[in-house]
Amino acid sequence: MALMRRRDPFRDPFGEITTLREQMNRLWDVLRPGFGFRWGAPIEAATPRMDIYQTENEVVAVAEIPGLESKDDVEVTVTEDSLTLRGELKRGYEQQGEGIYHAERYYGSFSRTVGLPVEVKPEEATANYRNGILEIRMPKSEAGKRRSVRVPVH
The missing domain is CATH 4.10.910 (30s ribosomal protein s13; domain 2)
Incomplete structure (x- = not known):
């Protein structure tokens, strides 16, 4: 049954x-x-981990990208409402296949696009790479700045 x-x-x-x-x-x-x-x-290993925060005048993104041979190995693109990171992590040695005993690190191309919390001025964005950390500073546009106006009650 x-x-x-x-x-x-x-x-x-x-x-x-x-x-x-x-x-x-x-x-x-x-x-x-x-x-x-x-x-x-x-697939977290293939994309940089990132923190994004905003101050009164700018949006700041901080990404972990350890292992870049030079700052030229990463491309940063900013639009009014998004941030894109692209690059390639290269293996520091040529050993492949059966010679590898244990492998955890990610090598190869990566790309990540994130939306921004407010509108920014892409032409004024700056980026600095140091000790495996990429910091991108993006000034807010006037539309992205939060304004507070006291409204009188009649």
């Missing part, structure tokens, strides 16, 4: 996908222990 399962109309529609991902992770752990790959994990 087969066990009949009634379909719950309020069940999570992605529950089966989540279960499949968990099963794939367990299988991967068995096949390649210690490799570090996780199904469904974000």
